[in-house]
Amino acid sequence: MTVITGDEDGGQRAPGWWGSDSALLDDEEARRRLVAATVRCVLRRGSGRIRVEEVAVEAGVSRSTVYRYFKTRDELILAVLLSRVDAAMSGVLGGLRDPRDAAGSLVAVFVDSMAMVNKDTISEALFSEGGRSAVELRELTAEPIVDAVYRHLEPLLNRWSESGQLYEDLDVRETVRWLIAVGSILMVPPWSTWSPQQQRVFVNSHVVRALVRPS
Template sequence: MARGRGPFAGGPEQARRQLVVAAEECFLDFGVRRTTMDDVARRAGVSRPTVYRYFSDRDALVVEVVTRRARIFGVRAREYISGRPDFTSKIVDGLGYLVRGGRRDPILSALLQPDNLSATSGILTAGKVAERLSFEVWEPILIAAQEAGEMRPEIDPQELCGVMADLELMMIGRQDLLDPDGPGVRELVGDFLLPSLAA
């Protein structure tokens, strides 16, 4: 698409950004399940075929929304985790940091609320999107821990990131499952996940 013409003046990347913003607003207003491509098109001020030119379906929009927001936050998260003094702190504090960040992000938090969680998590786990995004943050940290003898060498970092991604999705979206008087995220990770990883 030529720049300066049509409904999107800034070219394909600007078009995708505007459609993502429209989708985020629709997901907040209607929920994931009830949002249609027509809703996104109306919100963006374009035709439905224009939306389909950039995104094959609503699931692709969910993936794009989550991926963009997660990658922006992931840069800060990786710096934070890398700065923790030891493997225990990296895992416990790192997962806590990611969960808090997800809860504070209005779009991610909304997408992972109980009403939307099954739809969103199904989309993100079916294509291993959540696992891939988790791996982008954790790969260098986990490999360094294995090389230093801090993490069991037989654990596959990619598979572990799938488990951690599932935990994050659950702990961000289902705060109702956590007893307010019981252990928090850091305690749960430290008591149940960490002992299975440590060498």
């Protein structure tokens, strides 16, 4: 992709430039384009090495346009993470065999999520060993990520709590944060190299026992 940057970068704007004040794009579309450009950069270089300037070039805008919507490189990575979270959670929860069963569903959420990460090139680039420095536990358990996962899991967790399957003293939102932290462990070796059966045993032993009351 050939891009000629704008006046602030000492050149002329390329065809397809959309970042000017007169561009007919709403904020949601602008953010979508910038996130898509970030994804392409991550796929080429890994999340640990991309820069805001590279995203601007990829998107065909000036750096100031990127900064209008995302203040830092980390915000761009977070936006990509959020897009992957929504896609993964929608797919995994939509495929649950019996959403009424807390134990079985928790195992499926973890194992199916790991399978989805392993098959998804974007997630592989984000969570590969080389990209891990850019996506660490503190970012995965940050409020925007917790909010996104909570929106998907809250109805199920509340249903399981109301049916008496979960321990009564669990705080649902903090439970989500803890689930994300445990899930991050399964995204890196040696856990990520385990078979689905080994992952099921781990989740049953360390997640289900901690949340689900014995029947």
